[in-house]
Structures are given as C-alpha cells and as structure tokens.
Amino acid sequence: MRVNYLNFTHQWKEERKKLLPIITNILESGDYVGVKAREVVKFEKRLKNFFSSYPVTVNSGTDALTLGMFGIGIKKGDEVITTSNSYIASTATIIHLGAKPIFVDVLPDQNIDPKEIEKAITKKTKAIMVVHLTGRSCNMRMIMKIAKKFNLKVIEDCAQAFGSRFDKKLCGTFGDVGCFSTHPLKNFNGMGDGGFVIAKSKKVQSYISKLRNHGLRSRDEADHFGYNSRLDNLQAGILNFRLNTLNGIIKKRRAIAKFYRNNLDKRFIFCPPEKKLEFNTYHLFVIQVPERDKLKRYLKNKNIDSFIHYPRPIHLQNMFKKVKIKLKNTEDQSKRILSIPTHHNLSKKQIKYVVETINDYYGKKNSPIRSF
C-alpha cells in the first residue's frame, strides 16, 4: 500500500466539477490582479465575518508577517521574542525589519513556553511572536497576560493554524495581528502563494491595506512607500470555494489525529495530548520517537511518506553561527520529531497501515486497533 504525505491530485479530482467553472469565470473576466478584484473583495468580507476582525489579504504568509509587524510599528533595534523550531520565514521577517529575534524554548508539545517569555524580556522587548506550530494553539491566556503586564505587542504566526482555537477563541484574534498563509501545503490552501493578516484595529488594517499595494490611497496617490503584495483574484476565488469545505477537512484531520493518538504504541511514541482548552486543526501530526531517522527509512521502505518539521532549528542555521544559543527542548525535539500523513483524503485502510507499520517497527506486532 502507498501512503502519500499529501494528495493534491485527489483534491483536484474531488473539486474539479465545481471549481473549474469558477476558475474559468475568473479567467474570462480578465480581472486578475487588484485590491478591488471581485473575488478578493468577497474573500475579505468572508474573512471579516469568520474572524469578527479586520482582514487584509496579501501575497504570502511571509508577507503577512512582514506587513503585520510593519503595521504595528516593529522597527530597527526592537527585540521580538519567538521560537526557533519554526519555518525559517517567521524569523526572517523579524530580521528584515531590522529587529532582533530573541529565541526562547518550547514545551513538550513544541509550542512556546510562556514561562520562558517572561525571563527573556528586556527594555528593548517590543513584541512576542507566537507560532501556533502544527495547528496546535499556544496558551494564549498566559501569553496575553504577559503581554499586557509588560505592554508588549503580540504577533500570531497562524500560517499552520487556520481554524485552531484556544478557549473557543480563534487563533489570530488574540494578538495585535494574526498572520496566515494559504500556501498549497496548508489545510486552507490555494493553488499558489497567498496569505492574509487579521488586524485587531481598523487603523492597523487600513495601514496594512495600503502597504500591500505600494502605499497607494488611490490610483495615483500614495501615502507611504509600500510593497507589491496583493493576493490575486484567481487565488481568492479558489479560497472562497475552499472555505466552504474547510470544516469537513478539519473534522477529518482531527479524527485521524485521534486515531493515531489512540493506537500508536505509547511506550515508544509520544504524541502531545490535546489539552483541555485547545482545539487543534492538525496541519501536521507530529510524533516524537527514539531512532527517528531509522523509523523514517523503515517507513519509506514500506511506501509511507514522512517529513521532519524542522530538522534544524533556526538558531542552529548558518546565519547564527557566531551566536551561541542553547535551547534544550527545541534541540532534543528536532532529533525526535516526525510528521506522518494526516491529509483528509487518507482512507481508513491507509491510516491503519501507518499505525501498524510504526508499531511493528517498535515491536508491538498484531496489537488490536481501536476504531475511529
């Protein structure tokens, strides 16, 4: 049996009948790029309803972070507390603004440890950038308390966490800005690059909205030197369509996660539990295991895809060669983490095969499988 990590071809087959006419319509309209393009305007309206907040669509999750931080005034010399076990873009955006990333360690579930945040605060600290890694919500209650106490801005990197919640509240709506990616690999995905910012204030929304379109107020008048970071009409159309089916996808991912958690052999495999106030959407399902690389090779021989998100934490990348930073949990986890398939097109047979194969590797053969 073959188990792909993702299956875009299957997703297209599933959607083709309904989505192709939408794509054709957009192509025939000639309305391709522009902040007033029909599907873009419609998408922003829907995001506004979904988040009850102030959205701005942009060209990628990376741009969402850059413009989001620009919008709330992060500038040269500011310190931004964040984690190192993220996609490189989270930290890159801090660096490109001339600010300084201050890395703190993470909890067993890979998310930022709120207790470490407080220890890292200095006079220069301006903001906390949390990353809701794998679609698991950070403890936003504790984090917002710290931010309030020290008067810090909060940026939520929600690139992997559309629809995730903490204490029933959507990730992205706690901080000053929530920054999302709609890259094809995400649960809520387009067919090209894309993203959006959710701003807490209308003023910030209005500023970012101009920034993403060359700072323009009107066709020929600019208020700022901005960027070219518009979401195109075609991606917006695809996202408008996929927003309708997203609930089902999240439900399926959560069911797969539950099945893995119930059936993987706990003696060898650590699956961080879903804590009481969390509602996680499982962009990734990450197990933490001994002999990770050997297991990965074993799975490959059994035709099961797996990935490592991320094998080298950012503070150990070449750019930080001269700085000695020690993050024990982050570094330990980077040697044990493995992302196993969790996409919504997996069949029950495939999911069982993944569980049996991993359990077999650790020697728990023929154990009874608990149902969904």
Ligand SMILES: Cc1ncc(COP(=O)(O)O)c(C=O)c1O
């Ligand atoms: C945690 C995190 N932050 C930021 C990004 C950047 O998003 P994009 O690829 O849309 O620029 C990603 C995307 O992979 C991500 O996973």
